[in-house]
Amino acid sequence: MAQFEEPRHRDKLLARGVEPQPGSHVISPRRGYMHHGIYVGDGRVVHYAGIAHGQFRGRIQEVSLAQFASGRSVWIRSSDLPGFVPQEVMRRARSRVGENRYRILRNNCEHFCEWCLRGESRSYQVERFLSSSSALRMMIGVISLAANRNRSENPRAQSRFTGWQAI
Secondary structure (H helix, E strand, C coil): CCCCCCCCEEEEECCCCCCCCCCCEEEEEECCEEEEEEEEECCEEEEECHHHHCCCCCCEEEEEHHHHHCCCCCEEEEECCCCCCHHHHHHHHHHCCCCCCCECCCECHHHHHHHHHHCCCCCHHHHHHHCCHHHHHHHHHHHHHHHHHHHHHCHHHHHHCCCCCCC
């Protein structure tokens, strides 16, 4: 698998009581991943709710910075990649509020923010994960579980299945 070129990110912890610049890319650590949003001013963040609320579905919402953080720290992310001016970033973010097409691997909170910031829907977290050997093992395990479940729930499928049984 080809390696991807990841930008150099510079993350700076947001001090308590300090407001980010409008149009900023904000991130907040969660268990196993970073949650991303766009700060749009007046204490508000636009983000893809999705997995941030323990679900695999969720709309793009405008929420308070405190709701976005969910009691965790907030960091400001900047990178060495060119992007849109802050007003355009905020316009783009707000243009998608209400969208409900969250997909953890193809359209998550980082994909959304990268689209707002640079016009390219991309998740460096997903790319890093999918390029790892642990991801490959996990995907094979999930596919195997799904195949076994399908065969046990559908006895006719067992008689039609011809691959791997001879091995």
